[in-house]
Amino acid sequence: MPPILQVIFAMSACGLQKMVNKINDSVKKRGMREYVRKTKTMVIERCKTTIECDILIESEKVDQVKEFVYLGSLFTNDGKHDRDIARRVNAGNKLMGPCSLL
Template structure:
């Protein structure tokens, strides 16, 4: 879309939009919403989520609005049976991996 590099993951009626920065995200979502409305499709805002990935602790607020409703910002969500989540640091990642290994070893 114009100068904004956009990548999409599409499956049936699910869509993930990946953008390199939040700049222009609202405009892009507005264009996407206008397009689907022309096809008599409605974006279900209750199932729509926004997640910000950044180095360190994610603190950026992303106020995304669709049809006058604010989209919920989350730190994790499930897409096609895979959990996408923000993990603050490598120590937390290592702890989660050790816990998973211990469960396997104990089984």
């Protein structure tokens, strides 16, 4: 069975932990398990400081990342889209190859 990709948004770390616990309970009831090493968290914040968000799955800490790609879009912890746009433009330029303007 292919892995299930899921994005969860919460207003607080406490709210996210509750949702993660419910998902983990549901997964275990079906005889499956969550792969903690493949699970990531990210805090979207407007300030320069990084807020640590300690989310646990069965006492194992989930890694916190500053960016990830979901459905082809780059999400960053500053909530901006400029790096995603630049990444897409560069990918398009690579596909077009060197071309000259007439």
